[in-house]
Amino acid sequence: MTTHFPPSQIAGAGIGLRSQHYQDILTHNPPVHWFEILSDNYLAPGGQPLHYLEKIRQNYPITLHGVGMSLGASDPLDLEYLARLKRLAKRIEPAHISDHLAWISIKGHFLNDLVPLPYTEAVMEHVAQRILQAQEFLGQRLLIENPSSYITFKESAMPEWAFIQGIIDKTDCNLLLDVNNIYVSATNHGFDPIDYLDAIPAERVKEIHLAGYEKRKDYLFDTHGYQIHPPVWQLYQTALKRFGAVPTLIEWDTNIPAFEILMAEADKANAQIKKVS
Amino acid sequence: MELAALQQLFYDAIFDKEGTNEKELCKLITTANNLTANEGIAIYRGSILGKLSRALKSIYPVCYRLVGEKFFEATATTYIHRFPSKSPDLGDYGEHFPDFLVNFEPAASLPYLPDVTRLEWHWHRIFNGEDSSTLDLKALGKISQTQWGDLIFHLPKTSILLESPYPIHKIWQINQSDYEGEEYVNLEEGEIKVFLWRQGYDMRIDLPTEEEWQLLKAFQAKKPFETICEDLAVGYEPAHGVSALLTQFVQRGWIVDFSV
Ligand SMILES: [Fe+2]
Numbered sequence: 019m020t021t022h023f024p025p026s027q028i029a030g031a032g033i034g035l036r037s038q039h040y041q042d043i044l045t046h047n048p049p050v051h052w053f054e055i056l057s058d059n060y061l062a063p064g065g066q067p068l069h070y071l072e073k074i075r076q077n078y079p080i081t082l083h084g085v086g087m088s089l090g091a092s093d094p095l096d097l098e099y100l101a102r103l104k105r106l107a108k109r110i111e112p113a114h115i116s117d118h119l120a121w122i123s124i125k126g127h128f129l130n131d132l133v134p135l136p137y138t139e140a141v142m143e144h145v146a147q148r149i150l151q152a153q154e155f156l157g158q159r160l161l162i163e164n165p166s167s168y169i170t171f172k173e174s175a176m177p178e179w180a181f182i183q184g185i186i187d188k189t190d191c192n193l194l195l196d197v198n199n200i201y202v203s204a205t206n207h208g209f210d211p212i213d214y215l216d217a218i219p220a221e222r223v224k225e226i227h228l229a230g231y232e233k234r235k236d237y238l239f240d241t242h243g244y245q246i247h248p249p250v251w252q253l254y255q256t257a258l259k260r261f262g263a264v265p266t267l268i269e270w271d272t273n274i275p276a277f278e279i280l281m282a283e284a285d286k287a288n289a290q291i292k293k294v295s
Numbered sequence: 296m297e298l299a300a301l302q303q304l305f306y307d308a309i310f311d312k313e314g315t316n317e318k319e320l321c322k323l324i325t326t327a328n329n330l331t332a333n334e335g336i337a338i339y340r341g342s343i344l345g346k347l348s349r350a351l352k353s354i355y356p357v358c359y360r361l362v363g364e365k366f367f368e369a370t371a372t373t374y375i376h377r378f379p380s381k382s383p384d385l386g387d388y389g390e391h392f393p394d395f396l397v398n399f400e401p402a403a404s405l406p407y408l409p410d411v412t413r414l415e416w417h418w419h420r421i422f423n424g425e426d427s428s429t430l431d432l433k434a435l436g437k438i439s440q441t442q443w444g445d446l447i448f449h450l451p452k453t454s455i456l457l458e459s460p461y462p463i464h465k466i467w468q469i470n471q472s473d474y475e476g477e478e479y480v481n482l483e484e485g486e487i488k489v490f491l492w493r494q495g496y497d498m499r500i501d502l503p504t505e506e507e508w509q510l511l512k513a514f515q516a517k518k519p520f521e522t523i524c525e526d527l528a529v530g531y532e533p534a535h536g537v538s539a540l541l542t543q544f545v546q547r548g549w550i551v552d553f554s555v
Contacts (some may be wrong), residue, residue, distance in 0.1 A: 058383060058384050058385070059386070061384045061386070062384075062386060062423035062424065063423075063424065063425040063426075064423070064424055064425040064426035064453075065422055065423040065424060065426070065493075065496065066422065066496040067423065069426075069496060084383075085383070086383030086384065087383075088383065091302070092297075092298045092299035092302055096383065099383050099384075102384075121302060122383065123383070124299070124302040124303050124305075124306045125303065126381055127306060127379040127380065127381065128379070128380040128381060128382060128383060129306065129309065129339075129343045129380075130343070130346050130347065130350075130380055130383070130385055130388075131339070131342050131343045131346050133302075133305060133339065135298075136298070136301065140298075141298055144298060168330060168334075168335040168338040168339065169324045169325075169327075169330075169332065169335035169336065169339070170324070170325045170327065171301070171323055171324060171325070172322075172323055172324065172325050173296065173301075173323065174325075205329075206327060206329060206330060207327045208327055208329070236329040236330060236334070237329050237330050237334075237338070239338065
């Protein structure tokens with residue numbers, strides 16, 4: 019099969035691709051700059067979702083975003099997973115592939131949810147080796163995303179941003195900076211999100227995530243199920259001033275709304291990006 | 296603490312019910328301004344169980360409709376504690392749910408539930424399964440008469456033969472959101488045989504006759520055509536018996552390939 023895909027570079031605001039919107043997108047060809055898929059949902063060998071994805075790829079650049087690499091795990095790196103991911107990347111030709119600075123599995127048992135790491139020199143070295151191995155296997159540089167979190171380990175000897183800097187130094191990876199996650203973690207753990215932004219090397223930030231958290235009694239919960247909240251928009255503005263016109267994704271994973279609502283959020287992000295372009 | 300030991304402790308704290316692991320884990324977690332260690336762990340537990348439970352719900356929507364939200368969630372929670380997820384792909388989770396339900400006391404009053412969920416599991420796998428080619432009739436035409444006996448016909452890779460004492464296809468059907476017909480199913484109507492398969496991207500549930508079923512079974516077992524004809528005690532001259540059935544199978548798209 020010969021496919022004719024548009025170039026894969028991304029710019030401006032993108033939207034997380036969800037199955038509810040396949041028909042909308044295929045019928046109306048909405049003016050979205052790019053889409054991001056949850057790669058773990060497209061690892062199957064065939065079927066309709068992959069078919070739709072290929073059709074959408076014919077009109078839009080795509081990025082691959084996953085949780086399955088379990089980069090912070092202590093098990094050996096899951097090469098079968100990476101092979102499935104590589105096969106998907108070959109088929110879709112994404113702008114880039116990203117995963118998280120977290121772990122989701124232990125001894126082959128999966129939590130399928132992102133759990134933070136203790137931020138120590140030893141763990142940094144361990145995770146860096148795994149990122150290097152994954153990059154080698156996939157034949158490309160990865161974007162690593164900062165997770166939102168609800169616990170910190172006593173063992174941690176440095177803040178998350180210092181850990182990230184160390185990972186970049188050791189692996190030459192790029193960053194997917196989730197501004198919502200920074201805000202959620204800052205609120206839950208009581209640090210200043212500006213301190214976080216201050217420490218991030220601007221030239222490494224290749225994508226930004228925006229999403230809506232849920233306010234619970236004593237903390238913020240990262241559900242990706244709401245519109246982006248005002249303080250996150252504000253932090254985003256600050257981030258753009260520092261990092262420039264970084265491609266930005268509207269992430270929405272639960273209570274998925276009509277496509278127009280996602281478009282409206284993307285428009286807001288585009289307006290901000292324009293200001294710094 | 297070694298990373299592996301810390302992660303194992305975290306995993307055990309999420310799933311164990313006595314709370315001893317959680318106590319140990321709490322000693323390793325900083326109490327933040329808003330969240331105690333226990334609260335932090337509880338957030339992860341809720342999030343993890345929620346994700347796995349939603350994964351089951353999306354694979355087993357008919358079961359969910361049949362038993363209702365509360366019962367489904369309680370059932371899913373028991374299942375999740377007994378059967379850990381073993382894949383980064385949540386589409387791989389829930390394979391043992393039908394077998395688990397066979398011995399799940401609280402669901403004993405719904406004896407058809409295991410078979411209905413078995414249909415749902417295969418539906419899910421077939422929907423996302425490898426794409427099949429269509430039968431190359433030209434190539435089949437070139438096979439010489441002498442070679443026909445050695446031919447092995449292939450059903451779609453995305454297909455399954457299911458049997459049940461209950462009309463699971465009807466139970467499945469009336470629980471689809473777009474279903475508009477009769478809401479009644481006679482559970483006593485007798486054993487049924489279902490051929491579940493995918494044509495292109497369209498899912499199909501067919502009910503083969505006994506004759507067709509035997510032939511499907513033989514093709515599934517990858518028996519050569521001659522053996523099949525002998526087993527079914529009919530000749531394989533064109534337009535007779537097995538050959539006539541084979542023609543129908545080909546027309547329906549049940550045969551997607553062959554090998555010698
Ligand atoms: Fe994110």
